[in-house]
Amino acid sequence: IQAISSIENGFKNLYISESKTAEGPVLSERSLLSIAADHINHAGPDFILELSQRKLFATWNLIVGKEMSARSNFGCALHYYEQGILFIGNGVWIDDGVISNHQLCLDLYEGASNASLAMRNHKLVDYYTSVIFQNVRFERSIPAWIILMTSLESFGKHKEIVDKGIRLIRRLDIDVPPSPPGPRELVESMAATTRLASGFRVEQIRKVQSRGRHVRNVFQLFIRTIVATFSLSSPYLPCLSFVMMQYSLQNEFYGIETSVAFANFAYFNIVMKQDYIGGQHWATVALEILNQAPPSSITVRVNWIIHGLVMVWSVPLKETKRKLFDAYQLGMKIGAFSASMYPLCFCSRIALLEGENLTLLSQSVTLDLKMMAKYNLPCAKLVVLDMLMIDELRGIDSKPFYIFKDSIGNDDKDIMNNAQMNHDYYLLGYSYQRRFISAFWAGDYDSAEIYCRSMLSLPSAKAPLLQSIYTTFYRGLLGFLRHRESQSEEQYGIGLDSIVKIEFWWQFSPTNFESKLFLLKAENEASLLNVDKARSLYEASIKSASDNGRIHEKGLAYEFMGNFLSSVSNDPSGARECMKLAHSCYLQWGAFGKAAILSMKHELNEADVPNTYPSLKHGRHE
Numbered sequence: 001i002q003a004i005s006s007i008e009n010g011f012k013n014l015y016i017s018e019s020k021t022a023e024g025p026v027l028s029e030r031s032l033l034s035i036a037a038d039h040i041n042h043a044g045p046d047f048i049l050e051l052s053q054r055k056l057f058a059t060w061n062l063i064v065g066k067e068m069s070a071r072s073n074f075g076c077a078l079h080y081y082e083q084g085i086l087f088i089g090n091g092v093w094i095d096d097g098v099i100s101n102h103q104l105c106l107d108l109y110e111g112a113s114n115a116s117l118a119m120r121n122h123k124l125v126d127y128y129t130s131v132i133f134q135n136v137r138f139e140r141s142i143p144a145w146i147i148l149m150t151s152l153e154s155f156g157k158h159k160e161i162v163d164k165g166i167r168l169i170r171r172l173d174i175d176v177p178p179s180p181p182g183p184r185e186l187v188e189s190m191a192a193t194t195r196l197a198s199g200f201r202v203e204q205i206r207k208v209q210s211r212g213r214h215v216r217n218v219f220q221l222f223i224r225t226i227v228a229t230f231s232l233s234s235p236y237l238p239c240l241s242f243v244m245m246q247y248s249l250q251n252e253f254y255g256i257e258t259s260v261a262f263a264n265f266a267y268f269n270i271v272m273k274q275d276y277i278g279g280q281h282w283a284t285v286a287l288e289i290l291n292q293a294p295p296s297s298i299t300v301r302v303n304w305i306i307h308g309l310v311m312v313w314s315v316p317l318k319e320t321k322r323k324l325f326d327a328y329q330l331g332m333k334i335g336a337f338s339a340s341m342y343p344l345c346f347c348s349r350i351a352l353l354e355g356e357n358l359t360l361l362s363q364s365v366t367l368d369l370k371m372m373a374k375y376n377l378p379c380a381k382l383v384v385l386d387m388l389m390i391d392e393l394r395g396i397d398s399k400p401f402y403i404f405k406d407s408i409g410n411d412d413k414d415i416m417n418n419a420q421m422n423h424d425y426y427l428l429g430y431s432y433q434r435r436f437i438s439a440f441w442a443g444d445y446d447s448a449e450i451y452c453r454s455m456l457s458l459p460s461a462k463a464p465l466l467q468s469i470y471t472t473f474y475r476g477l478l479g480f481l482r483h484r485e486s487q488s489e490e491q492y493g494i495g496l497d498s499i500v501k502i503e504f505w506w507q508f509s510p511t512n513f514e515s516k517l518f519l520l521k522a523e524n525e526a527s528l529l530n531v532d533k534a535r536s537l538y539e540a541s542i543k544s545a546s547d548n549g550r551i552h553e554k555g556l557a558y559e560f561m562g563n564f565l566s567s568v569s570n571d572p573s574g575a576r577e578c579m580k581l582a583h584s585c586y587l588q589w590g591a592f593g594k595a596a597i598l599s600m601k602h603e604l605n606e607a608d609v610p611n612t613y614p615s616l617k618h619g620r621h622e
Helices: 002-020 027-043 051-070 074-088 101-118 122-135 138-154 158-171 183-197 213-232 236-251 256-273 276-290 297-313 317-334 337-353 358-375 377-394 400-404 412-421 425-441 445-456 466-486 489-506 510-527 531-547 551-568 572-589 592-601 612-618
Strands: none
Touching: 027 051, 027 074, 051 074, 051 101, 074 101, 101 122, 101 138, 122 138, 138 158, 138 213, 138 377, 158 213, 158 236, 183 236, 183 256, 213 236, 213 256, 213 297, 213 425, 236 256, 256 276, 256 297, 276 297, 297 317, 297 337, 297 466, 317 337, 337 358, 337 377, 337 466, 358 377, 358 400, 377 400, 377 412, 377 425, 377 592, 412 425, 425 445, 425 466, 445 466, 466 489, 466 510, 466 551, 489 510, 510 531, 510 551, 531 551, 551 572, 572 592
């Protein structure tokens, strides 16, 4: 008791300093406080009858809980928050004029909610946030709502998040329509935002002082809701992005939270106006905002949006992958583990679609999946689909679902059913695209068409994303191929439309699109039976793919060139030579399953097939 009395005033000052400074007490004081808190907690609250003492000991636990949270020791943090709650008891949310019971209770319950979220104990998140909702006014409960919405994201409950987010934003008297806006309303909102943004100058960012906690909480609420609308492919995604941008410009607030609004505005310049230059401009503004603040999970998310959705159209994909990997590493360094999985997810997809060696890629993706299973299941669902594609190309079954211990199902059907149930159209579209690309590479063009139609029927198909490049490319090749088989004008139109799109994107990044454009044009000339022009364009595609390190597209160009030559030439040797070269490219890619399909279809004998094939195929799995 004497020890408690001697340090009582000092610990009260520690709590006050916690609320006023970012750095907090020095380490020696914190260590002393944690020892004292442990002794008091061992005795328990039942032996402390005086209310002021109980509040003091609750305060000690709060401070130590914050220290543990700062060290990412969330299990210990939750223990101290819960001990603090035991000391202060229930029904003590009324201030007594000495120490704010209300603020103390709120801090303890918010701390327990955050720690429970980090521990992925979603039942506790639901309990602690519900107590906050019952005892504080709405404006002060916003951080708790954000915690709850983050918890719901772990279960893929995107629709519930959006419904809650829209309702909460409207309670703040921010003008958001109660029902999803239509195309006309979105165009008008985009125009209004563009007019408001026209007077903005980057120099304004450096002049504006930071706003209070409430304004930042409002932007965090926007962010949580916008993230969920992305998965739903909801019209609320552009709508909320525009409203958030307007709110930032009208209030002259350009804190780190607003970088999300500027990054999304950059993206919708591309989606709605095909303004890729404007998109790059607003992406640069978003990066400038990020540079004004210390890195956080928002930094990681915004870099994912900028490099994965906006700059991907104008920057070589290998450079894009490097930027995304830098964002992932930053997120892991600062403890933003869940957010860092988004750029890592895109890194895997770029590596796969850009033709990196599949054997090495399989090993790295397996490691990525283990992390994602721990930190971010929504991303894990996307990457396990990539792993299925890798397995099919390699001709093996690595059983990637075992990592998740039935938490996301046992095959892609379970993922698709779950996506359908939760209205996660992004994941559902991703699933269909995986099936489409796998069927395309396997030469199962009937199934590829079916999956492509299912994918294009979803709302998510309307937005240009990284995977749109490959959907457009493979669908165009399939269209020309089908046209030559059936003389279908509809299929020929699909091929021509793909050329128009790829040619438009080519002007922003020749490196990314040149070999694809040459191959599509070669298929067009092949459909018109212009043999010499077709041969020249096939060869141009092969050279471009080789120069840019896309061994899979080099093999694809050889394969399609061989298919065409076999249909127009009486001498099969040229076509067979193309197939042998395609087979060699697929082996270098690590696509042993694809190479085996090609070998079987064209009866390539042992002299045509390198001896390295069997050992490479099974080397890692024997």
